[in-house]
Amino acid sequence: MFIQRLSIIGVGLIGGSLARALRRAGVCGEIVGCGRNRSNLETAVELGVIDRYETVLASAVDGADMVIVAVPLGSMGGIFAAIREALSVNAVVSDVGSAKASVVEDARQYLGEHFRYFVPAHPIAGTEKSGVAASFAELFERRRVIITPLSEMDLGAYAKVSAMWKCTGADVVEMSVERHDRVLAATSHLPHLLAYSLVDTLAQMETSTEIFSFAAGGFRDFTRIASSSPRMWRDICVANQRAILEMLAHFNEDLAVLTDAVRCGDADRIEKIFGRAKAARDNFCEDKVC
Amino acid sequence: MFIQRLSIIGVGLIGGSLARALRRAGVCGEIVGCGRNRSNLETAVELGVIDRYETVLASAVDGADMVIVAVPLGSMGGIFAAIREALSVNAVVSDVGSAKASVVEDARQYLGEHFRYFVPAHPIAGTEKSGVAASFAELFERRRVIITPLSEMDLGAYAKVSAMWKCTGADVVEMSVERHDRVLAATSHLPHLLAYSLVDTLAQMETSTEIFSFAAGGFRDFTRIASSSPRMWRDICVANQRAILEMLAHFNEDLAVLTDAVRCGDADRIEKIFGRAKAARDNFCEDKVC
Numbered sequence: 001m002f003i004q005r006l007s008i009i010g011v012g013l014i015g016g017s018l019a020r021a022l023r024r025a026g027v028c029g030e031i032v033g034c035g036r037n038r039s040n041l042e043t044a045v046e047l048g049v050i051d052r053y054e055t056v057l058a059s060a061v062d063g064a065d066m067v068i069v070a071v072p073l074g075s076m077g078g079i080f081a082a083i084r085e086a087l088s089v090n091a092v093v094s095d096v097g098s099a100k101a102s103v104v105e106d107a108r109q110y111l112g113e114h115f116r117y118f119v120p121a122h123p124i125a126g127t128e129k130s131g132v133a134a135s136f137a138e139l140f141e142r143r144r145v146i147i148t149p150l151s152e153m154d155l156g157a158y159a160k161v162s163a164m165w166k167c168t169g170a171d172v173v174e175m176s177v178e179r180h181d182r183v184l185a186a187t188s189h190l191p192h193l194l195a196y197s198l199v200d201t202l203a204q205m206e207t208s209t210e211i212f213s214f215a216a217g218g219f220r221d222f223t224r225i226a227s228s229s230p231r232m233w234r235d236i237c238v239a240n241q242r243a244i245l246e247m248l249a250h251f252n253e254d255l256a257v258l259t260d261a262v263r264c265g266d267a268d269r270i271e272k273i274f275g276r277a278k279a280a281r282d283n284f285c286e287d288k289v290c
Numbered sequence: 291m292f293i294q295r296l297s298i299i300g301v302g303l304i305g306g307s308l309a310r311a312l313r314r315a316g317v318c319g320e321i322v323g324c325g326r327n328r329s330n331l332e333t334a335v336e337l338g339v340i341d342r343y344e345t346v347l348a349s350a351v352d353g354a355d356m357v358i359v360a361v362p363l364g365s366m367g368g369i370f371a372a373i374r375e376a377l378s379v380n381a382v383v384s385d386v387g388s389a390k391a392s393v394v395e396d397a398r399q400y401l402g403e404h405f406r407y408f409v410p411a412h413p414i415a416g417t418e419k420s421g422v423a424a425s426f427a428e429l430f431e432r433r434r435v436i437i438t439p440l441s442e443m444d445l446g447a448y449a450k451v452s453a454m455w456k457c458t459g460a461d462v463v464e465m466s467v468e469r470h471d472r473v474l475a476a477t478s479h480l481p482h483l484l485a486y487s488l489v490d491t492l493a494q495m496e497t498s499t500e501i502f503s504f505a506a507g508g509f510r511d512f513t514r515i516a517s518s519s520p521r522m523w524r525d526i527c528v529a530n531q532r533a534i535l536e537m538l539a540h541f542n543e544d545l546a547v548l549t550d551a552v553r554c555g556d557a558d559r560i561e562k563i564f565g566r567a568k569a570a571r572d573n574f575c576e577d578k579v580c
Binding site (some may be wrong): 245274 | 319320326364412415416417418433434436472473474476477478480481482483485486487488489490491492493494495497498500501504505506508509510511512513514515516517518520521523524525527528531534535537538540541542544545548549551552553555557559560561563564565566567568569570571572573574575
């Protein structure tokens with residue numbers, strides 16, 4: 001039991017799956033949940049994901065040696081401010097946010113002296129579903145968790161968060177905050193924006209019902225991420241604005257080149273672009289189960 | 291046995307799966323394959339997908355009462371021209387192309403008097419894989435096959451193609467050529483272009499190896515279609531140019547609106563777009579297994 005009392009703020013897909021994985025690993029004493037949605041918390045207790053819940057943040061972190069904040073990025077600052085005074089002296093605080101610069105800034109601003117016990121982390125795992133009912137213990141197995149270490153960070157806190165994620169079956173890797181935010185903008189944030197935007201484009205068309213009725217497997221997979229939580233992804237767009245705009249600019253340039261090739265009926269240029277993409281995608285899949 | 295001899299020109303994923311499905315249904319006498327790649331044809335015989343193969347097109351359609359042309363769109367015209375003289379008097383000719391106007395034009399130009407036995411069809415099914423080894427008899431089960439009837443079309447030919455597809459477990463629906471090409475541009479062609487373009491953008495970046503190594507499930511699904519055949523999709527872009535450019539223009543307008551909202555940090559506008567898309571995508575999934 002290297003975690004005596006775990007406090008999970010936000011018992012959704014990620015927070016709930018982390019609780020399940022740590023309970024399965026047998027490394028956790030009591031697990032206390034907290035969140036805005038009481039019925040979700042009651043479900044979490046019924047499912048055995050958490051032992052009990054609190055609806056007041058200060059009570060939820062009381063006596064906890066590990067506090068995981070698993071809420072949308074726009075809510076991080078308010079939570080840090082609300083828990084600060086109630087944290088135990090050595091309580092480790094970590095998060096699971098999909099962008100790191102904004103969380104680090106919020107933690108620096110609102111955690112005060114406790115900031116050195118804050119360890120920014122991001123598990124590269126998830127599904128398009130939300131809420132504790134969608135959580136499962138295996139979500140992080142063989143997935144990566146990125147920790148973005150800070151110069152002020154307490155080494156014991158870092159080691160504890162790293163060990164915790166290893167207990168879920170994940171590989172823990174390190175990266176700078178800036179690099180994390182750029183890499184995730186490319187592999188995750190941009191695809192989400194494109195999927196949302198495409199589905200919205202089709203939904204706005206007069207013939208949208210007919211269009212969707214003829215969509216097949218390729219469309220279903222391409223747009224799966226457009227079923228993700230709008231609030232969570234809104235916050236990611238705000239939090240990682242700079243890196244996302246940079247990636248959008250790159251993408252738009254390349255799409256303009258492809259569009260031009262289609263307009264000119266330039267079969268060779270089109271095939272070259274598609275061939276390069278296929279090679280990169282097939283190569284990516286060699287290392288993963290695709 | 292309502293098909294005595296089936297000739298499949300292009301024994302790949304679609305042609306091979308059709309042969310398997312018809313053989314399983316027991317509605318087909320002999321199945322003769324033809325294609326450019328002899329080793330693929332030998333595999334097709336070994337797998338029992340076809341009974342025998344010919345490498346000369348005229349021989350492949352000799353005595354066939356049903357000829358299915360399952361090749362990339364850019365190769366249709368040449369094949370129609372090469373088989374025309376060798377077709378039996380009442381042989382039905384059909385295709386599986388992902389765009390229909392260009393195939394109809396090619397058939398009209400190259401099939402001569404036999405054009406009235408040509409039935410344009412498109413099964414809305416597939417995977418990102420190519421070749422006969424990827425084919426399977428269940429590919430068309432509960433999927434739609436669109437037939438785009440022509441005014442000159444022989445009704446017996448139409449009925450035979452429709453009955454053939456029903457034997458694979460597919461639902462056959464009718465649509466005009468123009469509508470087919472617009473609907474498919476929206477649900478299939480545009481997503482393929484975006485997936486190819488995104489993967490190519492990332493592959494061109496200096497840090498592409500690192501970027502791909504941190505890609506997860508969302509990225510894998512979003513980009514699955516970028517592993518499709520570059521040649522086949524090159525031909526689709528050329529064949530359905532007008533509808534694709536129209537859809538690209540719609541998409542670009544909407545992406546510019548979203549990009550502007552991100553640039554302004556307009557959380558409400560971003561959430562509204564994402565929310566609309568999620569609702570449409572969740573709604574689409576209610577009818578399908580997503």
